[in-house]
Amino acid sequence: MKKAIALISGGLDSMLAAKVVQEQGVHVEGLNFYTGFCVEGHTHAIREKHRSRPRRNNALWVAEQLGIKLHIIDVSSEYKDIVINPKYGYGQNLNPCLDCKIFMVNKALAWGMEERDFDFVLTGEVIGQRPKSQRKETMPIIARESGADDLLLRPLCAKNLTPTRPEREGWVDRAALYGFHGRNRKPQMALAESFGFSDYAQPAGGCCFLTDAQYASKLQDLWDARGERDYELDDIMLLKVGRHIRPASHYKLIVGREEGENRYLEGYRKRFLHMRTTGFPGPLALIDGAPKRRDLTLAARILARYSRGRTLPRVDVSAHHTDGVVEMLNVEPLSPTDLPASWHV
Numbered sequence: 001m002k003k004a005i006a007l008i009s010g011g012l013d014s015m016l017a018a019k020v021v022q023e024q025g026v027h028v029e030g031l032n033f034y035t036g037f038c039v040e041g042h043t044h045a046i047r048e049k050h051r052s053r054p055r056r057n058n059a060l061w062v063a064e065q066l067g068i069k070l071h072i073i074d075v076s077s078e079y080k081d082i083v084i085n086p087k088y089g090y091g092q093n094l095n096p097c098l099d100c101k102i103f104m105v106n107k108a109l110a111w112g113m114e115e116r117d118f119d120f121v122l123t124g125e126v127i128g129q130r131p132k133s134q135r136k137e138t139m140p141i142i143a144r145e146s147g148a149d150d151l152l153l154r155p156l157c158a159k160n161l162t163p164t165r166p167e168r169e170g171w172v173d174r175a176a177l178y179g180f181h182g183r184n185r186k187p188q189m190a191l192a193e194s195f196g197f198s199d200y201a202q203p204a205g206g207c208c209f210l211t212d213a214q215y216a217s218k219l220q221d222l223w224d225a226r227g228e229r230d231y232e233l234d235d236i237m238l239l240k241v242g243r244h245i246r247p248a249s250h251y252k253l254i255v256g257r258e259e260g261e262n263r264y265l266e267g268y269r270k271r272f273l274h275m276r277t278t279g280f281p282g283p284l285a286l287i288d289g290a291p292k293r294r295d296l297t298l299a300a301r302i303l304a305r306y307s308r309g310r311t312l313p314r315v316d317v318s319a320h321h322t323d324g325v326v327e328m329l330n331v332e333p334l335s336p337t338d339l340p341a342s343w344h345v
């Protein structure tokens, strides 16, 4: 029996691609990469407004539906170079989709075929679905630069592409593969229905935060403020949470927008100068960067503006320094008109 390694993002396309090949009697196992930018489970688990969505890891859930083994691999440190220096540039935001695909297929190849006895790699790519990474011209680039060459099968659009080795050698029947193309999702939805899949993750424009305009602007701001294109895992986690307000290039506030976010930020408070209002409820604010003494008053005024005391003439704010010193500030909450829109990252 031939064995295929399937890249599983948690979305419908990779689920269908794996199922199509599985149906042909091929043994399929899934591979999912943790890049640090994955949308999966993060904000959905933290934010109240996302509570209606199922709190699950969609890749694991897909594997469960397919009855396949899923291997989740943390590639977050190696992935940094892809985000910082993409050879093929970015998509609409800071999403280096083409480089990312090449990287992931290459990783799958090394993991599944060089280190284990898998015969080929499969992905859920569909020609024309994404403007940059899923054009007909980019398909051969991914196959070539990843090193997978004709051992990379795209079951959902294979009929629009040159036959790969799994098809030529009869490991899979090309006639039973598909020729989907373009952004129309109806063929995939019909195929899902034919397999009896009714509940699946709706594609929301991408599988990671790098496709999100707001997130990309926060990442760009981080790079601009630090004067270098670099990040730590904690940086990119915190970009997913809270309001980011930068009054000056040397510091910014990360202010929780709701209870779930405040709880999440609590986990970071010992490593940051942080502030909270005293006497009544308000958000937690982490201060990232190197604020000067005189900046603390403005930071406290901004925080007070998001607390329940925003209409009071003055509000008490405690500033907790990383050395354990707690400083009390009594400030006038900043009025919304004094908070320039340009400070919102």
Ligand code: SF4
Binding pocket: 095, 096, 097, 098, 100, 101, 133, 206, 207, 208, 209, 210, 211
């Ligand atoms: S959306 Fe994100 S994870 Fe998906 S291919 Fe693009 S960069 Fe990679």
